[in-house]
Amino acid sequence: MIPKLPFRTAATDLSEDELRLLDVQFDAAAPVRSLRRKYFLATFNSQSHDLDDAELRKTISRLCERGILCRERHNGIEYVRMTELISCKAVGYRQQGVDNRHHISWQSW
Amino acid sequence: MIRAVEKVRARLDRAVAALDGAGIPYAVAGGNAVAAWVSRVDEAAVRNTQDVDILLRRADLDRAKTALGAAGFVFRHVKSVDMFLDGPNAKARDSIHVIFAKEKVSADYLTESPDVTDADTAGPFHIVAIEPLVRMKLTSYRLKDQVHLLDMIGVGLIDETWTARFSGELAARLQALLDNPDG
Numbered sequence: 537m538i539p540k541l542p543f544r545t546a547a548t549d550l551s552e553d554e555l556r557l558l559d560v561q562f563d564a565a566a567p568v569r570s571l572r573r574k575y576f577l578a579t580f581n582s583q584s585h586d587l588d589d590a591e592l593r594k595t596i597s598r599l600c601e602r603g604i605l606c607r608e609r610h611n612g613i614e615y616v617r618m619t620e621l622i623s624c625k626a627v628g629y630r631q632q633g634v635d636n637r638h639h640i641s642w643q644s645w
Numbered sequence: 646m647i648r649a650v651e652k653v654r655a656r657l658d659r660a661v662a663a664l665d666g667a668g669i670p671y672a673v674a675g676g677n678a679v680a681a682w683v684s685r686v687d688e689a690a691v692r693n694t695q696d697v698d699i700l701l702r703r704a705d706l707d708r709a710k711t712a713l714g715a716a717g718f719v720f721r722h723v724k725s726v727d728m729f730l731d732g733p734n735a736k737a738r739d740s741i742h743v744i745f746a747k748e749k750v751s752a753d754y755l756t757e758s759p760d761v762t763d764a765d766t767a768g769p770f771h772i773v774a775i776e777p778l779v780r781m782k783l784t785s786y787r788l789k790d791q792v793h794l795l796d797m798i799g800v801g802l803i804d805e806t807w808t809a810r811f812s813g814e815l816a817a818r819l820q821a822l823l824d825n826p827d828g
Contacts, residue, residue: 563650564692567799569828570792578788581695581738610799613826 538586550604553585554595558604558618565608565617568596650693652739653677656731657697659716660741661770667712669705671771672764674698674744674781678772679793686800697741700761700773703748713741725751755814756784776810779803783815794822 540552550558557571560580569575571592576584587595596616599605608615657677664671673681676694684691701709706727710720718729718741727743730736744750746760759777773781779797782790797803805823808816 564690566692567792567795567826569795569826572828575788575792575828579792611801611804612823613795613799615799 541583553587553591554599556583556585557592557595557599561605561616561618565615568614568616571596571616653693653695653697656739656741657770660697660699660713660718660729663712663716663718664699664701664709665770667708669708669712670702670761671709672700672759672761672773673770674700674758674773674778675742676789676793678778679782679796681768681770681772682775682778682802683796683800686802690796690800692796695738698744699741700744700746700758700764702746702761706743709743750785754784756780775802779807779819780811780815783811783818786818791822794819795826798823798826 538552538556541556544552544555548555556576560566560571560576560582570579572589573584573587573592576582585592596605596607600607600616603619605616606619608617657673661671661673672678675698676692676696677698680691680694709729713729714720717732719733719735721728721730721737721740723737727745728737728740729743731739731741744758747757749757758781759773761771763774763777764771765774772778775797779794782794794803803819808820808823811819
């Protein structure tokens with residue numbers, strides 16, 4: 537069990553591993569390769585999750601089933617990204633004139 | 646996190662303004678160059694990066710120290726890396742890393758860095774042109790470089806025809822990514 541990062545609000549049932557996967561997708565879809573533990577820190581300059589490759593696959597599938605993530609494939613590369621359902625939290629900010637979809641995550645997780 | 650992203654961009658803007666103002670040729674390399682190229686195809690696919698890498702000629706380093714020093718950056722040479730810290734108390738990650746043009750980053754690299762003239766100047770700052778940028782990424786080929794290459798493949802900037810532009814190990818690395826992008 538990895539420790540929770542200090543800015544968590546505990547307002548969700550998502551695990552710390554799941555939250556770390558979501559943290560790094562605040563600005564763009566992520567190639568699945570980049571989410572592997574081996575690549576994570578180097579790619580995102582962010583503390584990695586504690587999931588091995590098999591657990592990562594299962595976790596992504598679970599988050600997809602819950603409507604939090606969705607899969608995409610572009611030019612042969614598999615990506616996952618946060619769904620509109622989740623990222624719609626950014627709409628309110630945009631309507632207030634804050635042109636930044638990066639407000640998606642830390643306000644609410 | 647938003648603040649961090651903005652700080653990286655502000656650091657980059659200040660640095661290139663200082664270099665432009667002093668007439669020092671440069672090209673932005675690394676993750677910011679990848680982001681700039683990706684944004685031309687699909688802005689939504691751009692991933693922010695903390696790394697600010699700038700290609701300079703070694704002969705211009707002293708002038709760059711003066712120009713960037715006037716903009717608040719402090720030069721340091723740490724563990725064979727030349728960097729400009731964003732202020733005297735900044736951490737190494739809050740810095741601009743210097744890559745020297747037409748030199749190998751380390752002795753085991755297969756190719757040299759491009760010259761600063763191998764740059765695209767159409768945007769707000771000069772960025773390493775796409776082919777030399779891909780060559781740099783294939784040469785360093787660290788984990789983050791592999792993901793940067795995937796980012797460029799994902800938006801169609803690179804495809805299977807690109808392997809013919811490189812030879813030997815570099816072509817093999819690109820082919821490996823194209824064959825098995827999900828790792």
